[in-house]
Amino acid sequence: MTEDFLSSCTSGGCGAKIAASDLSSYLRALPHSQDPSLLVGFSSGDDAAVYQTAEDQAVVSTLDFFSPMVEDPYVFGTIAAANALSDVYAMGGKAIMALNVTCFPERLPKEMLGQILAGGAAKVQEAGAALAGGHSIYDHEPKYGLAVTGLVDPRKLIHNDTPETGDTLILTKALGVGIILAADRAKVGDAAATQAAIASMQRLNKYATDKFPAYQIHACTDITGFGLLAHGLEMAGTDHTLVLDTEELPILPKALDFANDYLVTAGGQRNREQIGDKVALSNVPFGLQEILFDPQTSGGLLISVATEDAADLLAAIQVDDPVARIVGLVTDREENPITLL
Template sequence: MEDFLASCTSGGCGAKIAAGDLTDYLKALPTTKDPNLLVGFNTGDDAAVYQTAPDQALVNTVDFFSPMVEDPYVFGTIAATNALSDIYAMGGKPLLALNITCFPERLPKSALSDILAGGAAKIQEAGAILAGGHSIYDHEPKYGLAVTGQVDPRHLIRNDTPKTGDALILTKALGVGIILAADRAKVGDAEATEIAIASMQQLNKYAAANFGQYQVHACTDVTGFGLLAHGLEMAGDDHTLVLDTGEVPILPDALDFAKEYLTTAGGERNREQIGDRVDLDAISPALQELLFDPQTSGGLLISVAAEDAADLLAAIHVTDPVARIVGMVADREAQPIILL
């Protein structure tokens, strides 16, 4: 559709404000001492969690962005899938969603209808309810959701609570940002782009549905900050993630595009934020780019007890066959992430 994608200066999770900059902006915000707020913004977790009863807590998140694909309906499905993912990463179940919509007056109203229809389809697939929303005119189209879910506080999963000896599972392949950059530059491969789009449309619902059967200690969804920055959040101050880069799933053609320097501004921001906290010398520049690449509607990075890892992976493979065990959790060493 003319101007739908071309007019956007950035799209998907690659448009996120850099993690370090965001931390600086949040410093001026007041913190709460309400004991019912189990998870706030201070740890950079995927969603806020507020306890309402001994066995019940609300999980709240909001996520929206501008398009990264030409088809408005497909864009709606991806944006909704991405927003719902935060609930699954906390071990929760989505209950209801509110649309967030910005739309240019110059574009056909049918495009907005298609965006909303795509989002509604994914909300329905998630088993949640579309309960309303808010819309404004804007220079660029943007869409996403505010989602409320629920979780038993005793089974809440945070992003920074791995245990030494855990195995690390990544449920989706990396390279979405690079694949889309190649497509937008008209040098991409149609099949590779379709595989990337299908990955972005895959709800993390199915992988997360297996958590209750295994000892899952931490989880986060890998989105705009890339695998390494989200991995840093998981490592925290007490652990080191040891990643076997040879096992990291990669989308078809993504590594070849990275070798041709088809990278993204979001990936460069992620590299700047990592700085010297991770030694990259052991891997090629192209593979480095994939670890920095911003993932729109990416997979889950799961820290699970080593004895449960193979069984959990087998269960996840039923719906997410590219999932892999990509490393393990160790006691804190000199760096928070070690790349092999």
């Protein structure tokens, strides 16, 4: 496969996200809808928008796209689609329809575009949703993603910032995707580690959320470009603290080795700059700090579940996602919104 597909891109995956703090002042200036049927809009920082259409039905709507982080166009399409679908799952919804969002350089072979779209279509089909069209433009760098529509019962809607004191925290995928991909792109990576990261990114979070209805899920978010700590801060909100056991965190093979060798990402450093002063890191080794800040593309779910349900939920999730782990608990607000053990 020609290297032009990846080498032409200045950034890729969720590590290319604009920092929330850089957008917040502009978002605050936008008019906020007063429609009571809009249950979740951009003012809340949740994973997707939600609009209620009936007493027992609401539409979940999300859009996600980015430039490549892997060399194979088909694999890129599968990862981008899995990442876009994830926001619907994080809200407790079911994906029903998707539209392609595509940017593609005129100089690259159109066969690559076909492979990207085929990869995305395969993941939409796996999700049980309908691929219904989309929009494409020429651009200097390839970019791809989906606008996804889902459905959820508003009485069972899951937010990202509503944990309850005493809850147990479950993380469903291993961390370290951004660091591993950076090593691969720098030609100092490990082939087996790269393949493990790719397999993780391609994995739909659908399989974890399929288990949700039988358990008391109080909050959920998917871990993407802002890393575990920033998404954890969103979950903690103003009333709670997340206590994370760093020894229990699932980490992809070689990711910690690369981080200890100071092979870090620009996205991870942006995350550190944005939130580093909100978390006490003095007792955490540098390499592990980088794992905590590392931007995750198509990362796992961080789930806040009633403690009495945690063991059973974890066992159910591990049938399909064996790396899932219990990683901490929720307490009343302490000095810091996140405590690292």
